[in-house]
Amino acid sequence: MILIQILNALQFSMTLFLLAVGLTIIFGLMKIVNLAHGSLYMVGAYIGLSIFNYTESFWLALIFAPVLTALIGAILYSLLFKHIQNADPMKQVLLTFGLIYIGLDSVRLLWGTMSHSISAPNLLSNSLLVLNEPYPSYRLFVILVGFVVMFTLYFVLEKTKIGAKVRASVDDPETAQLLQINTDKILFYTFALGCGLAGLAGITVAPILGVEPGMDMEVLVLTLIVVVLGGPGSLKGAIIGSLLIGFVDSFGKVYIPQLAQIIIYAVMALTLLFKPDGLYKR
Amino acid sequence: MSLSLNNINKTFGSVKVLNNVSINSIKKECLGIIGPNGAGKSTLFKVISGNLKQDTGDIFFNDSNINNLNIEKRARLGISQSFQKNSLFSEMTVKESLMLALSHKYKITFNILHSLLDNKTINIDAKTIAKDTGLLDYLDIKSDNLAYGLQRQLELGIAIACNPKLLLLDEPTAGMSPAETKGIIILIKNLSIKYSIIIVEHDMDVIYELADRIYVLDRGSLIFEGDAKSVKESKLVQKIYLGI
Amino acid sequence: MRAANYNPKLRLQLMIILLLLALISNIFGSYFTRFFIAEITILSIFAMSLDFIASRGGMISLGHAMFLGIGAYASAILTINYGISPFSSTLYTFLVGAIIGIIIGYFIVLLDGIFFIMVTLALGEMFNAWVFTSDYLGGSDGISGILRPNFLILGIDMNNPLIFSFYTILWLLGIYFILTKITDSPLGRNLDAIRQNKDRISAIGGYTKAYKTIAFALSAGVASIAGSLYVQLNGFISPELTHWTVSGEGLIMIIVGGIGSISGAILGATVVHIIQHELSNIINWWMLVIGFGFIFIVLFMKDGLWGLLEQIQKRLR
Numbered sequence: 001m002i003l004i005q006i007l008n009a010l011q012f013s014m015t016l017f018l019l020a021v022g023l024t025i026i027f028g029l030m031k032i033v034n035l036a037h038g039s040l041y042m043v044g045a046y047i048g049l050s051i052f053n054y055t056e057s058f059w060l061a062l063i064f065a066p067v068l069t070a071l072i073g074a075i076l077y078s079l080l081f082k083h084i085q086n087a088d089p090m091k092q093v094l095l096t097f098g099l100i101y102i103g104l105d106s107v108r109l110l111w112g113t114m115s116h117s118i119s120a121p122n123l124l125s126n127s128l129l130v131l132n133e134p135y136p137s138y139r140l141f142v143i144l145v146g147f148v149v150m151f152t153l154y155f156v157l158e159k160t161k162i163g164a165k166v167r168a169s170v171d172d173p174e175t176a177q178l179l180q181i182n183t184d185k186i187l188f189y190t191f192a193l194g195c196g197l198a199g200l201a202g203i204t205v206a207p208i209l210g211v212e213p214g215m216d217m218e219v220l221v222l223t224l225i226v227v228v229l230g231g232p233g234s235l236k237g238a239i240i241g242s243l244l245i246g247f248v249d250s251f252g253k254v255y256i257p258q259l260a261q262i263i264i265y266a267v268m269a270l271t272l273l274f275k276p277d278g279l280y281k282r
Numbered sequence: 283m284s285l286s287l288n289n290i291n292k293t294f295g296s297v298k299v300l301n302n303v304s305i306n307s308i309k310k311e312c313l314g315i316i317g318p319n320g321a322g323k324s325t326l327f328k329v330i331s332g333n334l335k336q337d338t339g340d341i342f343f344n345d346s347n348i349n350n351l352n353i354e355k356r357a358r359l360g361i362s363q364s365f366q367k368n369s370l371f372s373e374m375t376v377k378e379s380l381m382l383a384l385s386h387k388y389k390i391t392f393n394i395l396h397s398l399l400d401n402k403t404i405n406i407d408a409k410t411i412a413k414d415t416g417l418l419d420y421l422d423i424k425s426d427n428l429a430y431g432l433q434r435q436l437e438l439g440i441a442i443a444c445n446p447k448l449l450l451l452d453e454p455t456a457g458m459s460p461a462e463t464k465g466i467i468i469l470i471k472n473l474s475i476k477y478s479i480i481i482v483e484h485d486m487d488v489i490y491e492l493a494d495r496i497y498v499l500d501r502g503s504l505i506f507e508g509d510a511k512s513v514k515e516s517k518l519v520q521k522i523y524l525g526i
Numbered sequence: 527m528r529a530a531n532y533n534p535k536l537r538l539q540l541m542i543i544l545l546l547l548a549l550i551s552n553i554f555g556s557y558f559t560r561f562f563i564a565e566i567t568i569l570s571i572f573a574m575s576l577d578f579i580a581s582r583g584g585m586i587s588l589g590h591a592m593f594l595g596i597g598a599y600a601s602a603i604l605t606i607n608y609g610i611s612p613f614s615s616t617l618y619t620f621l622v623g624a625i626i627g628i629i630i631g632y633f634i635v636l637l638d639g640i641f642f643i644m645v646t647l648a649l650g651e652m653f654n655a656w657v658f659t660s661d662y663l664g665g666s667d668g669i670s671g672i673l674r675p676n677f678l679i680l681g682i683d684m685n686n687p688l689i690f691s692f693y694t695i696l697w698l699l700g701i702y703f704i705l706t707k708i709t710d711s712p713l714g715r716n717l718d719a720i721r722q723n724k725d726r727i728s729a730i731g732g733y734t735k736a737y738k739t740i741a742f743a744l745s746a747g748v749a750s751i752a753g754s755l756y757v758q759l760n761g762f763i764s765p766e767l768t769h770w771t772v773s774g775e776g777l778i779m780i781i782v783g784g785i786g787s788i789s790g791a792i793l794g795a796t797v798v799h800i801i802q803h804e805l806s807n808i809i810n811w812w813m814l815v816i817g818f819g820f821i822f823i824v825l826f827m828k829d830g831l832w833g834l835l836e837q838i839q840k841r842l843r
Contacts, residue, residue, distance in 0.1 A: 033640050089640055093640055268645070272637065369729070373722055385715065391737070396711060397707075
């Protein structure tokens with residue numbers, strides 16, 4: 001029984017991770033929080049829904065929804081974020097807030113206000129035995145996706161030249177520019193990647209939670225908390241943070257529903273008091 | 283007022299920026315701290331003001347240990363600083379900025395009932411400070427709209443508005459033209475009549491004109507102490523500035 | 527973070543104009559108009575609470591609907607469960623809001639602006655979730671049967687929409703007066719200075735955390751008053767009041783009005799509420815329009831409508 005809870009928590013943590021990592025790297029690089037990140041998650045899920053409805057293939061949706069979401073991110077960057085890079089950070093955050101409204105109504109206009117669902121592909125519609133307990137294989141798949149992304153990102157960031165350039169741009173943008181690291185290109189691709197990851201989170205979670213307007217904000221808050229806890233720009237922080245919050249939230253909801261919220265509050269409050277830059281400042 | 287720094291050490295990464303630095307001041311005087319680039323002047327300044335905490339060593343101000351006091355608390359004890367890079371209230375006029383700083387001197391900052399700008403005493407005091415810092419003609423100009431030299435003067439004005447027991451000046455002539463520098467020197471000379479001052483400076487001539495006593499730093503260590511004449515004549519000081 | 531120029535004269539002029547408009551519409555308007563005016567007045571109080579911490583302390587809160595909720599629910603509980611008079615309950619909710627504001631403020635006021643937004647958003651959402659699931663607070667059904675203050679002894683019938691509308695306007699005036707006094711005071715000026723350069727205020731010995739916590743607590747208390755009046759206007763509360771879109775609407779109001787002038791917040795509240803009301807009658811996708819309008823103002827009209835008025839005033843000289 002407890003194994004099931006652990007796996008559920010792990011699956012939720014992976015979804016949070018996919019969202020948090022995009023948001024935190026964008027925050028670290030561009031010093032702004034994209035409050036519309038949840039909107040991109042939602043848009044990813046809806047695009048996946050349309051692809052699924054049109055092609056009847058979950059796999060096509062899984063591949064193309066994140067790509068299209070990344071494309072939307074790229075367009076947003078080129079049209080809007082690139083030009084306000086040097087403005088007051090508060091101004092930039094306010095802009096992303098305006099985008100939430102646009103995102104929400106766009107989704108409602110294009111897809112209506114009802115909730116929809118996507119069914120998991122046949123390959124993953126059964127249960128696998130984990131330590132003699134049956135567990136939905138689709139959820140295991142989501143966990144797998146999360147780990148794959150985690151390790152890929154870790155590898156790229158820590159072991160490749162491109163990763164080093166990204167880390168340099170986060171830690172010390174001025175020096176990075178002096179070293180001829182093309183920060184603008186890095187910002188562009190990283191922003192698009194972050195948006196793509198949000199879209200990936202949306203489509204992978206769709207068979208479990210469904211697709212509906214309003215899913216943008218539900219997940220945004222916990223994602224923000226993960227970013228606050230983990231520290232802006234920190235991959236490690238995003239990993240630890242999403243595991244921490246994912247587990248506290250999942251277990252909390254099952255065993256102590258009323259207190260779960262308060263515990264998360266308390267964790268956040270204590271972190272802010274003692275380590276205002278997050279657990280793992282980059 | 284008395285200030286003493288005993289064996290201050292500070293390391294950044296693998297660089298020892300301050301090495302057993304000790305400084306003493308037991309009366310009202312104008313103390314200068316000079317040294318070539320990277321000598322640790324800035325770091326020493328920040329350790330005194332509270333912007334940085336030393337690794338080992340003690341700081342005593344008026345006989346109490348202030349090691350663990352942050353900037354706000356040190357300011358309330360009477361240590362006031364002016365910054366190398368102008369730190370002004372961009373939207374406020376000269377008069378408003380000075381009156382704002384004075385609200386701290388008169389300890390009325392928690393008052394919510396009366397208008398600050400209507401306060402007669404503070405109004406008069408602000409004009410006095412403006413006079414002392416050469417800003418009397420610019421009272422109603424916004425800080426952002428002042429010429430750079432005047433902004434430096436306002437930077438000083440805000441620092442002295444708090445009625446400090448010790449005034450810390452971080453490169454007060456930074457970025458100034460020779461004419462502006464001459465003006466500031468006269469200003470600070472007048473201030474040194476009223477206040478105890480510690481100046482960190484790059485410009486040696488400024489220090490020679492203003493300081494009663496000078497400490498010379500080189501690569502984190504104190505290598506010389508004396509008045510302007512002995513510093514000028516010291517072969518040791520000349521060597522560290524000209525290189526070997 | 528920038529805010530409107532300190533301009534007490536224009537602030538007062540704008541306030542008088544808005545007041546006259548409110549009074550005239552109230553006296554000559556229909557039942558519905560009066561209800562609408564009361565709504566705008568209450569939202570203006572909410573907007574002023576947001577404007578106060580934004581311009582005095584540089585804190586932009588995306589979770590302030592939580593205090594609307596605290597004011598509303600506290601008011602309801604005090605009157606229904608404890609038999610306290612509605613008028614007194616509004617006063618008490620100020621205290622409740624302010625005290626909770628001090629507790630929360632202690633943890634968050636020194637956070638950098640962006641972190642502050644994120645944390646207040648998170649807190650607001652959590653409060654919203656809690657309120658929806660709490661049986662004591664009526665869950666998703668909310669609480670109904672809330673009465674307005676009883677001044678029949680004075681011959682005043684608060685159930686008359688005209689009278690209640692005037693009542694809310696009186697509260698608005700009182701709060702406006704107090705907030706402007708605080709803005710002009712040493713504390714207010716120091717808060718303004720903190721927004722412009724908090725490091726310098728620390729360097730001159732200011733109690734930055736204390737000032738900001740007081741500002742946040744005041745703001746929380748004022749927002750709670752708005753919540754209390756709101757619940758008396760409608761006679762019931764639903765937990766929708768604490769939804770993030772309400773906090774968001776407040777933010778839009780102060781940006782549209784122009785941060786920093788207090789009467790600008792009232793102007794913003796009026797304009798935004800009217801536009802939203804009219805738009806939602808015509809089209810389904812009014813959020814889209816508001817989103818674009820908001821982005822436009824953030825990009826091109828730094829001081830919102832207040833900025834526009836200042837320009838007009840300059841031209842007229």
